[in-house]
Amino acid sequence: MSLHDEIREQPERLYHLLRHQRQTAEKIAAEIHAREVNYVFLAARGTSDNAGRYANYLWGAHNRLPIALATPSLFTYYAQPPRLEKALVMGVSQSGQSPDIVSVLEEGRRQGCLTLAVTNAPNSPLAQAADLVFDIQAGPEKAVAATKTYTTELMALAMISAALRGAQDDWQALEKVPDWIATLLTQDADIERMAQRYRYMGQCVVLGRGFNYATAFEWALKLKELTYIIAEPYSSADFQHGPIAMIEGGFPVLAVAPQGKVFHSMFEMLARLREQQQAELVVISDDERVLALAQSAMRLPAGIPEWLTPLVAIVAGQLFACHLTRAKGYDTEKPRSITKVTETH
């Protein structure tokens, strides 16, 4: 299985997850309700940290649960871990191996908190340290750059959110995600052609906001891991607080801007970047106005509710990163300097 195969496998893995893990999501939601959790204390790194960024918005907007992102070095390097009273302590990790993430869950358990592992390895140290385990069942991920484990982590987090709300509408929308991704994958050859234009791009920024703040981070991470370009992610709000100054004519701005609550603010900023600062725009959206602004446009299927756009939009970003890697003459299967499991302490 190559990286490209694993990107294309995503509709099937997500369909599988929806069929087999709804009960797990319901059970986890029931425990969270029973324990009167006040907030979530989340530990993750890399791609899984970006899944956590999605949960930060989704569980906030749909379930009214604030999320504190753990600082694992407080647990491994500094004397006293924080008091975690009334927190759900959650670790997200494909491999379940990272010692610093495991140590956060162990501390949560020691303090009597409810603990949850979201992982592709149900026998891993992380799963063993947790009261509750959500197995994302993505199958073996051979490529070093994570793709299907990202979207299955997002799906797991979205399923728990739906179970917490108990809203049948949410489940009906979730069921459509595999087909939306399959539709997006029909643009594979178009995206391959589009990526050629960026053969000599050395740097870019990646913008997203709200639910798609996570998508901006994950798209940027794939570009850094695979193509070695400097790709810096921002929320469009933070971007206006300073970094926007560095955009000169021709500077590439990649943006995730589907229709929804934050669309108008994204659209205004992208129009300004294009018209006043002569930026180059690469845009993922389902809105014709913003797609028309862009030199390179990747189109989302129509009708995806905003909260589910991150599961579909990132697949366009993955294809773009995969094809750009090949266009630059690099090997998608052997990115330099990174390994599948990074053991940070």
Add this chain to the structure above:
Amino acid sequence: MSLHDEIREQPERLYHLLRHQRQTAEKIAAEIHAREVNYVFLAARGTSDNAGRYANYLWGAHNRLPIALATPSLFTYYAQPPRLEKALVMGVSQSGQSPDIVSVLEEGRRQGCLTLAVTNAPNSPLAQAADLVFDIQAGPEKAVAATKTYTTELMALAMISAALRGAQDDWQALEKVPDWIATLLTQDADIERMAQRYRYMGQCVVLGRGFNYATAFEWALKLKELTYIIAEPYSSADFQHGPIAMIEGGFPVLAVAPQGKVFHSMFEMLARLREQQQAELVVISDDERVLALAQSAMRLPAGIPEWLTPLVAIVAGQLFACHLTRAKGYDTEKPRSITKVTETH
């Protein structure tokens, strides 16, 4: 007052703050104890968000308080704000004007939470929305790039931490910060000479970990605002999860690596970046081994406890950014595309 003047004014502003605001810190700490706060819900943007990153480590390590970073767009764009039971809701903002930060405090008050504003504008909308106000008393900040309001925000957060612990040792260490910064400022001309080497640098990464994760973010932000280079901040732990792949020979890596709990892991990574990946290193430290690795070394005064190094180390980063701006022929007083108060909604 120019940017350079405001950088040099910092010892005096911090000395002033220590003399005049200890009682304010004690009163805020007493309220936090009285209300049995479980965690902190923090809203901030830009430079003030970096001050929040410092609080995330300091209040975690010294006061065992977890911090959830607010997602202000949940309050302004999405329907339901999170439930904030048992949270201290805190806003940090130089101007106290940003509507999205104010809306987080208003919601906190509406839900009956204790609310705290840390600001340079005690009559601002943010201060008016809060139960408790810590006025950082930095005086008017004329330069568009924030410097003295960053270090006074850090000092305010460190004073509240010391008051929460009630530790006399903490206060004695805090009293020394103005002198440490004054000592560092004697390297001003050396740093000006050193910055010349980076006249044509177009991109870099900035690394820090633990308490100095905040310093890496703030140093990178100053470089982006003032010199328009692509400067991406990372914790050294996250950097190993992928982005390290992009470092090639001569790639500039800026690092904040003082002695302390995370020093060893930083030192190992920097040695590897220099020896195996031929990176160019610009290092702020008080450790001779890591300074000897660097092509460009900025020396911290000896004896600063790790938790206070961020207040001193950032001043070296500010001087570096200021002198590099001039070396590149830009105007430190008129950075393009940013304004002092950014009204994100």
